[in-house]
Amino acid sequence: MQKSRKTARTSAATSALAMALAVVVAPAAAEGRLNLYNWGDYINPEVLQRFSEEFDVEVTLDTYGTNEEMLAKIQAGATGYDIVFPSVWMHDVMFNLGLLAKTGIGSHPDFKNIDQTFIRAKTDPQAEYCLPYAWGSVGIVYNKKVVDTPIKGWADLFAVAEAGKKVILLDDPRETIGIGHIMNGTSVNSVDEEEVVKATDYIIERIGDVSAFTYDSIPLVQSGDVAAAHWYVGANIFVSQMPDILEYVIPEEGATIYQEDMCVLESAPNRENAIKFLEFYLRPEIAALNVAQQMNGTPNIPALELIPEEIANNETIYPPQEVMERLQIFHDLGEDIRLYAREWRRLKTAAQ
Amino acid sequence: MEATSAMVASRKTQETEADPDHPVLEIRHAKKRFATPEGQEVVALDDVSITVARNEFLTLLGPSGCGKTTLLRVVSGFEDLDGGEILIDRQDIARQPAYRRPVNTVFQTYALFPHLSVARNVAYSLEVARVDPAEIRRRVGEMLELVGLAGFGDRRINQLSGGQQQRVALARALVARPKILLLDEPLSALDKGLRDKMQQELKALQHELGISFVFVTHDQEEALTMSDRVAVLGHGKLQQIGRPQELYRAPRNVFVARFVGESNLFPATVTQSDPAGIALRLSDGQEVRLPASTGNVLMVGAKVRLMARPEDARPATGKNNAGGLRFQGRIKQVFFVGAHYKILVHTQAHGTLKASLPAGEDLGSTPAPGQAVELHFPPATLHVLLDEEAGR
């Protein structure tokens, strides 16, 4: 449900606009074609350029803002796309709906580069379909000049809010109710009605101190209008630009992690090129090229040696093992998503 | 019921007891200037004073831009005066807003309210004054009947013809019984036949209601037909005011002579002036003696103009040779207009002259272009004009 993964500059409203943007990378007189359908700002254009030149393929890129939007479009019969980038739980959903094509990427010799812990989709344990693409935590970005002591976790965040400084949470039911689960010690994937209600109550109790639910919080944190915001690891891009002002942390109580996999569609018109692209992306130097621009996590182990040191050494991007253990990833909840929708509406009406 | 109507009247003015012999409307030294968008200043009213008697039909006549509409708007309250006074029944109303003045207007475009029915248009002033609804119904019914629109009350304005709209506008303006009804070229949008009919009807209506009408027009025929008195305005000044006959027979200046009726004007010089009369010489050398006029004392050598109306022209014969003016020329054009011929005669000394000859008169033959003709104007028909126009 995250938006544009890198800068998250868009909101629900803008995703339609983002879709209108299409990038085309093509060498003169390209032989083949490859059509990507990805989150906005979620791949380094240089990667596409390299692939296009090496394989003499014209690459086009369309973007979307939410998993649901992408699924709806594919289900509605949008053909022509070869590769999509669903979150892990959506990877499962799409597999169950029979939308994904078998690629055998898991048996490619270079697949040894991939850290096995990132083969997360329950429906694809051997990575016969998709390639783990990128991952990152969802934590807190804050303005060091506004808060008195560094924020270490969710408790600190709400303490700052209670002290009268403004904070912003994401406009995303699962992420935000997820904070309640983490603080209550329940699973972010709980479908126990009582647990979900309690997790929602945790936020509702503090909702008076939350000034907004939005993705568009970075400019407000920069200016000090807001002390802290619930945001993605991509905030490190801004932290690196303004190290004196901004800081990104993975909350000590635990947090969620997102991961997208690179999948080939059953309806892909250019399946061969699509598989070539997956294999191309197994190369450590290509994965590293992407990380250098995206500042997020890659499951490609040798790539870690090649990425800029300040990224590799950033513990908010590549956290140590004990932190990794505190991170939870969302699963598909099936029909129970409506439980969250209902609670989310309750939370929002409590805000008014 | 009388009490309510009195109440309506008193809304419009603080009733001073009307003196039947005192003028209902007095305009004193009215001055009004406008700035044009180009930044120039236009004098619309230049010290105009006019009085209107009770039950009088007064017409403001003049070419467009002469200030007649401005004068009307000053009286109705849509324009403020730069100087001067406006009195209605001796009370200065120049500072009162339009809606407090005991006058009503029939607009050139009628300005009927398209969103209201005929009856509610007519009832408007009464509704605004919160007159009792039953009384409103009665008076609106009366008024519609008076203007010949009984039964039209429920129509919408856009379902009426031009003439019918005219009548609604009249009824609407009259229903509150104003002291003065102002009419701003109300007949100009009607075709000729309807206009003639409406002229008669308006005159009859005024007579029946006994309300003073101030009527604005640029049509001199209309002015002469309908009015008790006519005020001729030109260049923001009052050129002359008087009964139609006075204006026609004795225009005060060239402007009035030209604007009211048709005329031949001859430049002339005074050669003799004594209590018995004056002698004038025209540029072609003819001399004419006229009896002394009461108004002006003319100095010998003064330049004046001599006016001769076309219908006073007669074919010259030996018999009518005594005095007056004679002109020889050739007929240029002939227009047959039923009772008479209008002819244009070219003369050497004075250019084209206009003459109107009775159709029955014996010219020897029917006048035809190219014919030589000699015209005669008897001394009694000649009129001396001093100035070009007032204030110039």
Next chain:
Amino acid sequence: MMVRGTLKWRQAIALLGLLGGPTLFLGVFFLGPLVIMLIYSWLEPGLYGGVVWNFYHLNYGRIFGWANTRYEQFDPAYLRIFARSIWLALCTVGLSLAICYPAAFWISRQPEWRKNLFIFLITLPFFVSLIVRLFAWVLLLRPTGFINQALMGLGIVDQPLEMIFTGFAVVLGMVYIFIPFMFLPVYASVEKLDMAMVEASFDLGAGRWQTFRRVILPMTLPGVIGGSIIVFIPSLGNFIVPSLLGGAKVMMIGNLIEQQFLSARNWPFGAALSMVVMATVLVLLLVYVRQMTREDRAVAAAPEPTGDMR
């Protein structure tokens, strides 16, 4: 008879030719989606969006009160959100009218070239993306934003006003977006208003207020009502402004519907909510149309007398 018949036929065919295209267009692109929404609103939600083709009444049950299952529970909150949306939309209509009505009068009294300039200026924001313009408002309204800095600089307030992420910001944003939609119809009827009508009213004894109530307002009412409808409908369903300027804390019916189609994956419930919104708007429109046409009908059957003035 024959001539008349063929003439009528010809007219009918000509009319068909003229109206056929638009009718087809409306049928396909307006009625079609509407029917789909109507049908979906009575179907069971699919697991991952879409629908299951089973008749299902609980979508409406959740709104109006008879649903009570694990996922489908009646909640008066839906009607509250709905009422709140109507309130915010009405505020938007009222405020934009309060701005546009006097502005239209003022602009209509300007010289021709200046009128055109102002109309151009009013439509100018359309040249910039809506999202960008709304972000500009975020920057203006935030505590360190221009407005608060200016107010504090002038000593009017000593600490920043809470403007961003409030209902006030939502209404302000919607007023800002919809002002051109209000202005153009209002201006069209104001500009048509003949000043002679106003003078006639003064002349007949009506003061300023009476003239406004009895002449100016009724004669400009079509523009006012047209503008109000054009502003009310999109305000009611708006979800962009509440999520950007309201910080998604101010929830409007549009946000609720958006959520059903996206994160909640419950298309039928979203469709049901949309149908309720549409039904409300339709009822309001019908009331308006009846109100407007009633006077005409009352007048239609008047007699046809003729006559001269007595």
